Amino acid sequence: xxxxxxxxxxEYSVVDGTLRVDDAAAAARADGQPxxxxxxxxxxxxxxKFYKACRGKGVKPIIGADVYMEPEAAVSGSGQQASRLLxxxxxxxxxxxxxxxxxxxxxxxxxxxxxxxxxEWLEELGGGFIVLSGADMGAVGMALLAGDTAxxxxxxxxxxxxxxxxxxxxxxxxxxxxxEAHVRAAVPLAAELGLPVVATHPVEFAEPDDxxxxxxxxxxxxxxxxxxxxxxxxxxxxxxxxxxAQMAALFADLPSALANTLAIARRCNLTLAxxxxxxxxxxxPLLQDGPDQGQPMxxxxxxxxxxxxxxxxxxxxxxxxxxKREAQRARYVERLDFEINTILKMGFPGYFLIVADxxxxxxxxxxxxxxxxxxxxxxxxxxxxxxxxxxxxxxxxLFERFLNPERVSMPDFDIDFCQANRDRVI
Numbered sequence: 001x002x003x004x005x006x007x008x009x010x011e012y013s014v015v016d017g018t019l020r021v022d023d024a025a026a027a028a029r030a031d032g033q034p035x036x037x038x039x040x041x042x043x044x045x046x047x048x049k050f051y052k053a054c055r056g057k058g059v060k061p062i063i064g065a066d067v068y069m070e071p072e073a074a075v076s077g078s079g080q081q082a083s084r085l086l087x088x089x090x091x092x093x094x095x096x097x098x099x100x101x102x103x104x105x106x107x108x109x110x111x112x113x114x115x116x117x118x119x120e121w122l123e124e125l126g127g128g129f130i131v132l133s134g135a136d137m138g139a140v141g142m143a144l145l146a147g148d149t150a151x152x153x154x155x156x157x158x159x160x161x162x163x164x165x166x167x168x169x170x171x172x173x174x175x176x177x178x179x180e181a182h183v184r185a186a187v188p189l190a191a192e193l194g195l196p197v198v199a200t201h202p203v204e205f206a207e208p209d210d211x212x213x214x215x216x217x218x219x220x221x222x223x224x225x226x227x228x229x230x231x232x233x234x235x236x237x238x239x240x241x242x243x244x245a246q247m248a249a250l251f252a253d254l255p256s257a258l259a260n261t262l263a264i265a266r267r268c269n270l271t272l273a274x275x276x277x278x279x280x281x282x283x284x285p286l287l288q289d290g291p292d293q294g295q296p297m298x299x300x301x302x303x304x305x306x307x308x309x310x311x312x313x314x315x316x317x318x319x320x321x322x323x324k325r326e327a328q329r330a331r332y333v334e335r336l337d338f339e340i341n342t343i344l345k346m347g348f349p350g351y352f353l354i355v356a357d358x359x360x361x362x363x364x365x366x367x368x369x370x371x372x373x374x375x376x377x378x379x380x381x382x383x384x385x386x387x388x389x390x391x392x393x394x395x396x397x398l399f400e401r402f403l404n405p406e407r408v409s410m411p412d413f414d415i416d417f418c419q420a421n422r423d424r425v426i
Contacts, residue, residue, distance in 0.1 A: 001033070001244065002245075002247070002262075003199070003244040004036065004262055004265045005028065005033065005261075006086070006198070006200050006265070007039050007200040007203065010038060010040055011046070013040040013043075013204075014221070018213060019203060019206050019241065020206070021046050022053050024053075024203075024206075025053035025054045025059055029057040029058060031243045032244065034060055034262075035059060036061065037061075037062035038050040038061070038063060039065055040065060041065075042065065042066070044098065044102065048274075051274075052274070062265060063095060066134075067102070067105070068114050070117060070119065083138050084138050085138060085139075086133075087129045088129060088132070088264065089128060089129065089270050091128045091270060092270065093127050094129050094270070095128070095270055097127055098129070104118075104121060126163060129166060130163075131166055132168050132200065133169045135202075139155045140155045144182060145178055149185070153189065156189060169197045171200070171257050172199070172201065173199075174238050174239050175239070197257045199247065201247060203240065205240055208237050210240065211236075211239075215233075215235070218235065277410060280350065281350060283296070284298070284299055299349050300349050303340070303349035303350075304340050306353070307336060308384075310386060314383060315329060318391060340381060342399070342405060343403065348410075351411055352387070353385075356386065360385075363386070365424070369417055371388060371389035372387060372388030373416070375402040376411070376412065376414065377392065378398050378399050378402050379392065379402050387413060
């Protein structure tokens with residue numbers, strides 16, 4: 001074993017990659033590579049599928065992302081051009097930090113259809129990563145190619161300080177014009193600063209013959225045409241999934257750059273728990289009395305309380321006559337308690353509270369909402385919490401069609417929002 005691919009754009013890099021996740025895992029297995037990294041551009045869309053595919057092939061999955069760094073004159077000197085950085089997840093904390101970095105970038109700092117990571121965010125959320133410099137497109141590489149070694153040194157030292165013993169200068173020989181010039185400049189800088197180097201190959205597709213299809217996809221993303229002789233060509237036919245032997249031949253003069261791919265792979269150890277649903281906790285009010293006064297009410301207790309309060313309001317509407325209401329109350333309460341117990345046993349009280357929260361917000365803020373469709377209309381809890389507007393007992397609807405302990409699955413409400421106002425709800 002001489003090499004592990006640490007830089008791959010799959011089909012989930014929607015602006016350029018065409019490599020299918022299953023094909024990537026199969027290629028690594030066929031070549032005897034012990035590990036493989038997915039590093040899609042500014043997203044983790046394919047991470048779970050990739051994780052499963054690699055584990056199924058006996059290949060260690062490494063999760064990462066290729067991110068854009070916000071232009072910062074003091075750091076990159078690149079004007080308004082964003083540089084790139086490769087973040088590889090070492091552990092669970094790194095995975096959570098990467099999720100947070102990507103979420104912040106898209107929500108708070110999206111520029112020209114790109115999500116830019118702020119440099120100060122790395123200081124806050126840099127734990128659990130091994131970081132690669134981004135080669136030609138990284139801030140260090142861009143400075144080197146511009147002939148500004150002093151700036152490249154400054155940036156490299158800053159990144160090495162942010163990621164002690166976890167920062168590598170990245171080298172590539174992928175058939176692009178700038179690759180060799182960057183390697184010749186980066187290797188002496190690494191020696192001067194005592195930084196390790198690592199060889200990567202920017203994989204975009206599976207086989208050399210896939211290059212033309214890949215170029216077509218890039219043109220679609222860029223709004224270009226293949227026939228335009230003036231279009232900027234950012235990729236080469238060499239960016240296919242190369243074998244260990246091919247990579248060893250490319251970097252025969254830099255054996256440490258090859259060996260470091262294996263060292264990095266050994267340092268990245270993320271385990272994802274599959275098959276478990278994780279629902280966010282719903283904030284509950286504080287207890288007003290008792291020994292736990294001032295503590296948040298247990299979510300199950302709050303869910304039960306809200307359901308019974310909602311049922312009382314519904315019964316007032318359904319049966320204005322007090323005598324009729326009391327005559328019907330017992331069967332409604334019996335059904336409600338049965339549903340509440342089932343929902344609590346299955347661990348879904350937070351789901352109901354969250355759905356009720358945004359549906360009732362919409363109803364109270366001028367956004368028309370449908371009465372509720374599908375199997376969810378069979379739930380009396382949903383009716384009591386005003387998620388749906390149909391009394392299931394009146395039409396003998398079955399709660400078991402919606403939630404059934406014998407066939408555990410996530411609940412699912414079919415909800416219709418006014419098209420003009422749904423963005424306000426979101």
